[in-house]
Amino acid sequence: xxxxxxxxxxxxxxxxxxxxxxxxxxxxxxxxxxxxxxxxxxxxxxxxxxxxxxxxxxxxxxxxxxxxxxxxxxxxxxxxxxxxxxxxxxxxxxxxxxxxxxxxxxxxxxxxxxxxxxxxxxxxxxxxxxxxxxxxxxxxxxxxxxxxxxxxxxxxxxxxxxxxxxxxxxxxxxxxxxxxxxxxxxxxxxxxxxxxxxxxxxxxxxxxxxxxxxxxxxxxxxxxxxxxxxxxxxxxxxxxxxxxxxxxxxxxxxxxxxxxxxxxxxxxxxxxxxxxxxxxxxxxxxxxxxxxxxx
Amino acid sequence: xxxxxxxxxxxxxxxxxxxxxxxxxxxxxxxxxxxxxxxxxxxxxxxxxxxxxxxxxxxxxxxxxxxxxxxxxxxxxxxxxxxxxxxxxxxxxxxxxxxxxxxxxxxxxxxxxxxxxxxxxxxxxxxxxxxxxxxxxxxxxxxxxxxxxxxxxxxxxxxxxxxxxxxxxxxxxxxxxxxxxxxxxxxxxxxxxxxxxxxxxxxxxxxxxxxxxxxxxxxxxxxxxxxxxxxxxxxxxxxxxxxxxxxxxxxxxxxxxxxxxxx
Numbered sequence: 062x063x064x065x066x067x068x069x070x071x072x073x074x075x076x077x078x079x080x081x082x083x084x085x086x087x088x089x090x091x092x093x094x095x096x097x098x099x100x101x102x103x104x105x106x107x108x109x110x111x112x113x114x115x116x117x118x119x120x121x122x123x124x125x126x127x128x129x130x131x132x133x134x135x136x137x138x139x140x141x142x143x144x145x146x147x148x149x150x151x152x153x154x155x156x157x158x159x160x161x162x163x164x165x166x167x168x169x170x171x172x173x174x175x176x177x178x179x180x181x182x183x184x185x186x187x188x189x190x191x192x193x194x195x196x197x198x199x200x201x202x203x204x205x206x207x208x209x210x211x212x213x214x215x216x217x218x219x220x221x222x223x224x225x226x227x228x229x230x231x232x233x234x235x236x237x238x239x240x241x242x243x244x245x246x247x248x249x250x251x252x253x254x255x256x257x258x259x260x261x262x263x264x265x266x267x268x269x270x271x272x273x274x275x276x277x278x279x280x281x282x283x284x285x286x287x288x289x290x291x292x293x294x295x296x297x298x299x300x301x302x303x304x305x306x307x308x309x310x311x312x313x314x315x316x317x318x319x320x321x322x323x324x325x326x327x328x329x330x331x332x333x334x335x336x337x338x339x340x341x342x343x344x345x346x347x348x349x350x351x352x353x354x355x356x
Numbered sequence: 357x358x359x360x361x362x363x364x365x366x367x368x369x370x371x372x373x374x375x376x377x378x379x380x381x382x383x384x385x386x387x388x389x390x391x392x393x394x395x396x397x398x399x400x401x402x403x404x405x406x407x408x409x410x411x412x413x414x415x416x417x418x419x420x421x422x423x424x425x426x427x428x429x430x431x432x433x434x435x436x437x438x439x440x441x442x443x444x445x446x447x448x449x450x451x452x453x454x455x456x457x458x459x460x461x462x463x464x465x466x467x468x469x470x471x472x473x474x475x476x477x478x479x480x481x482x483x484x485x486x487x488x489x490x491x492x493x494x495x496x497x498x499x500x501x502x503x504x505x506x507x508x509x510x511x512x513x514x515x516x517x518x519x520x521x522x523x524x525x526x527x528x529x530x531x532x533x534x535x536x537x538x539x540x541x542x543x544x545x546x547x548x549x550x551x552x553x554x555x556x557x558x559x560x561x562x563x564x565x566x567x568x569x570x571x572x573x574x575x576x577x578x579x580x581x582x583x584x585x586x587x588x589x590x591x592x593x594x595x596x597x598x599x600x601x602x603x604x605x606x607x608x609x610x611x612x613x614x615x616x617x618x619x
Binding site: 150151152153154155229230232233235236239240242243244245246247248249250251 | 409410411441443444452453455456457461462463464467468469470471472473477478480481482484485487529533
């Protein structure tokens with residue numbers, strides 16, 4: 062393996078890692094606050110990308126990528142809140158909400174995916190890149206677009222981290238995640254916070270979808286593979302800290318890039334799952350996890 | 357009638373479906389007065405307070421606070437409807453956030469607060485939650501004066517605090533929410549005698565600063581200094597209402613509640 066190949070693999074892994082970090086953080090946000098796993102997250106990714114395409118693409122409205130991304134992210138925030146009120150809220154105080162929400166979010170994912178199929182059709186589409194052209198880094202040439210994707214993902218994640226740490230709303234969100242009843246007794250509107258957390262998660266999914274759409278092709282089931290990877294990342298990293306899934310995302314991204322080079326695209330998921338199982342056997346709460354869940 | 361009463365609970369029934377925990381509770385508080393609840397463990401005091409603050413729905417009865425009815429008027433839905441998904445089909449009769457925002461603040465028993473947040477962060481949430489009723493900076497000063505330990509521990513996470521410190525933060529959070537009535541559920545539970553004394557004098561100071569209290573405790577001497585009226589809670593009912601002037605001693609209470617044989 063030459064140095065150039067190694068750098069190529071590393072950069073590919075970092076791009077993957079940035080995308081996974083964005084998706085996994087969205088998943089972890091819902092997981093920690095509401096205590097459920099959202100199987101519709103992958104479809105949110107696809108829907109976000111398609112809404113952006115509808116606004117941005119010259120084949121459709123042609124309003125430009127920026128307008129498309131903005132409307133898609135805000136739109137997905139609203140759709141996410143709507144999905145919460147429809148699919149999660151009715152079971153909120155049921156003791157078996159974890160099981161119920163698996164079924165309802167899977168149902169939501171299937172319905173949304175078919176809606177996308179119905180509206181936009183199964184043909185592959187692509188968003189225009191954020192930045193055109195190439196640049197050279199560490200002796201290799203990579204596209205500016207991929208660097209922009211990494212930078213944007215990191216900036217958004219940092220902003221989200223600051224929001225959760227500093228903003229009153231973000232702090233209230235962490236409080237609800239850690240002790241729902243104490244938060245309620247302080248006068249925090251738990252339902253509204255849950256809806257906002259779900260909306261934020263969907264908005265992050267939309268951003269991830271747009272970034273994926275600008276690198277690869279989009280189709281109605283484009284979210285299922287990233288959802289699987291995000292699931293690995295979240296379990297692998299643990300959700301004890303906000304940063305846990307982010308570190309794990311880059312580890313998984315780099316591992317995947319290396320595995321794709323070593324054993325090929327077909328076998329790399331197998332190897333990834335095997336590594337995940339080994340890690341979980343040794344440390345069941347995840348690589349960066351602690352004994353208890355919290356944001 | 358309701359103008360002079362800060363809190364007026366009329367014929368409150370409640371519990372965890374299908375188990376009724378307390379029945380026909382009548383409890384009233386004139387403006388500026390404090391009451392104590394006393395009774396054995398497991399007789400429904402905490403469940404009653406959880407109902408009062410809207411965590412669980414009351415089955416029957418009304419709660420008026422500061423001239424406002426906190427529960428949705430009217431009877432509870434029929435049994436048939438309650439068998440369906442409560443949150444989707446039946447409307448909640450009480451809303452905990454509305455209760456807290458009205459100024460009825462409940463510091464629950466053995467409050468665990470938010471284990472992974474620092475003391476400073478925890479204290480900063482309450483004014484936000486209560487929609488800024490009070491001057492936050494001023495209240496924060498009051499809390500620090502009451503509990504110097506809380507000030508020392510500002511940057512520590514709640515899960516690293518001792519039980520006493522945690523209780524101090526919990527009461528501090530209650531104060532930050534600018535209570536018109538503060539409910540303290542066994543504030544000195546499981547604390548050493550020294551800490552208990554420290555906390556008791558702090559609660560006394562809170563009382564003297566003009567915040568009315570509902571206090572649950574097992575220590576009559578502690579309650580006696582704080583309250584104007586004592587309610588004895590027995591098997592989910594209020595068995596007796598005692599005014600401060602004829603406050604009984606511990607032995608007399610034991611006799612009242614358990615008969616002559618117990619000491």
